[in-house]
Amino acid sequence: MNPHSKMWQTALIEIETAVSQANFSTWFKETRILKEEEGVIFLGVPNSFTQEWLYKKFHNSILRILRQMNDGVRALEYVVVKDEEKRGGESKKNGFVAPTLSMPLQDFYINKEDNLNPRYTFDNFVVGPFNELAHAASQTVIKNPGHTYNPLFIYGDTGRGKTHLMQAVGNQIKKLYPDKKLFYMTSERFGSELFIAIQENKVQQFKDRYRKYDVVIMDDIQFFANKEKFQEELFHFFNTFKDSGRQLIFSSDKHPNIITGLEDRLRGRFSAGMVVDIPEPDLESRMVIVRAKCATHNITLPEDVIEHLASSIEDNIREIEGIINVISCQTQLKNKQLSLNEIKNILKNNTKPKKTLSVKEVVKIVSDFYNIDEESINNKTRRKEVVRPRQVVMYILREDFGMSFPSIGEKLGGRDHTTVIHSYEKVKEEIKTDTLLSQEIGQVRSML
């Protein structure tokens, strides 16, 4: 029993003798001391009626009793608290409605006060080699909010888990430091609220509103590009915040230095704390992510399927999540595990469609990349600087576009299909050992 509840128990015994039984069980049964701050006792009460009545009728008596136990008590405040205990488990007795399916209502997705989604926590955040730096930086921020890395700036492409990480930091800070007021918002929201505030001539209220927070998390800061008034406001906001040792966390899809249309003074300030990148997740991490997502959906997938999923979706964790949702839904519907083929079909239908490119365009991109003449790919020349790009073209056409070996040969200057097979196999083998080659292919793919 903590000292507060002990103190309150003792106080209650005294109060019970002083008031009538009816009064005691109506007004005092569900009260407890929440915390004590500089001599002020915060008393948790179940509703406003109790708050009002205790204040009106019993305030002085309670205060006197508390003072007898502890001289340091100066004042008493009442706080209406949510009654958590009453939420029991699901009742099963509603037999008459039972056969109707219930809606898949998702619970309580965001907290009104801080705008955080409680589902984003570190418990379900997968840490892999790709994001361990960002993760470590966030942990440092949590240990000492407002001081070590201020601001924390996280950047990375969409679907890499920036929002999850930032919200997890918020949720963790909330857990560790219940007194800290924090707020999560998208930069778009900041912008539109500022816009309304300017229109209604209430900029000062707007400023005051945000300045009461100890931690502000702002997502997708790149939307501020080219918006001067917003940037100016953010700049002032920034200074007030940082000077008073309060934590700011930002995210964006790019490094602050390469967001175009951003003022230099902001750029400098973003970079002043800690700037971390969440790069593309590696295959192992993606597999861990797939497994983790499966676990939350209560489905198990065979290893080969997991590997296939992880290798087909490379840069976007959100897409992985989407696919797992579809798989889980279909598994429920068909009531059996899906085969690899079925999953491949799902993948085909649900991942973003690959752009259709003609062979000529692929050739052009590859030859541009290697800085050689387009024509030479189709020629019979065996110059070393041409052979490699030619093999890369074949490999990509086969692997990414699924063209048949003979037609690849035919399109690339009428080669025999065995030549194409050889080149394809060769590149496939070399990728495993030659990191330079695999990087090159990665870059070419990103240009397609």
Place this chain on the structure above:
Amino acid sequence: MKFETNLQKLKEAVTLAEHIAGIHITLPVLSCILIEVKKNIAMLRATNLDVGMEILLSVKTHEEGVVAIPAKTLSSFLSQIPDQNHVVQLELISGNIQIISAKTRGVIKTMPIEDFPSIPSIPDAEQFTLSSELFVKGLKSVCYSASISSVKPELSSVYVYKDAGNVTFVATDSFRLAEKKIKINIPSQFNDILIPSKNVSEIIRTLEYIASDVQVASNKNLISFKSGDIYIVSRVIDGVFPDYRQIIPKNFSTEAIVLKQDFLNALKVSNIFSDKFNQVHITVDPKGKVFEIQTKNVDVGENKTLVDAALTGERVEINFNYKYIADSFQSVDSDSVSLQFTGLNRPMVVRPISGEQSFMYLVMPMNR
């Protein structure tokens, strides 16, 4: 304490307050209406610690004072007094209240007033005015869908929020969901709130009685409505309503447009033969131009009813709880309704066809 007042006015006030006063295990005085007479005003007060109400009444005061009268007894007695010369006199004589009208006299025992709680107010909140008629319409359109069980307080409430010039009212017990949008001008600082559904009926009753614009104030814990002589305050649920918008189907595979009355009549017939789960079997066959409702009860019998309907899309056969469908029609004010189906395990969407398109209703199908 002694005062005289208009009998009709007192009757109405007592009837309103009586609904709120209730049996309370630990605090018996809550079953009373507190009447406090000061100057030429009598204030009636009632609460069950979840809702509170204050009603002001102008009276002719002979002597000021306070009294707590058991609500049931007072209300039953007043409602039976013949209303002849419209005036009634109340006088506190040694712990009993004596009520005298032209021909009737009654003496009611009172209770000690000390324990009667005060009604909380929301002093720091910004107030705004809104039409009680519209607000009642919104509440009434959805409140029957709220959950009866108190396991999830969020679901046993009506969720009221503001979006783009509308105020939206939503309630669901997770088997069906009703949503009504109403154009009400309210200021932007209005936060979304969850009003407990058991308090909604008291609020509706009071606002219907007021029937004019009301002053509304709300904070994290309370919402209050005030108009002239009447003040009602209710607890609100500190929670977050589920993200229901994501379960509204965005498109549909089958649609049936039927006359509301036809469909309702057919449902009523079929209900005679429905089983203990109120199950009705609906067949929609656009190709065969058939919209059929079927029920079967091994102990009673069975029935099939055809309903005239305009049908599009794929054939579907699906089961529902009769009650859930029928419930929604009280909020549909057009003659015909559209029923949209998306698949066997997905909700059916009910929308009015003409007039205001501001109502939407989802019903989940049955399992078997």
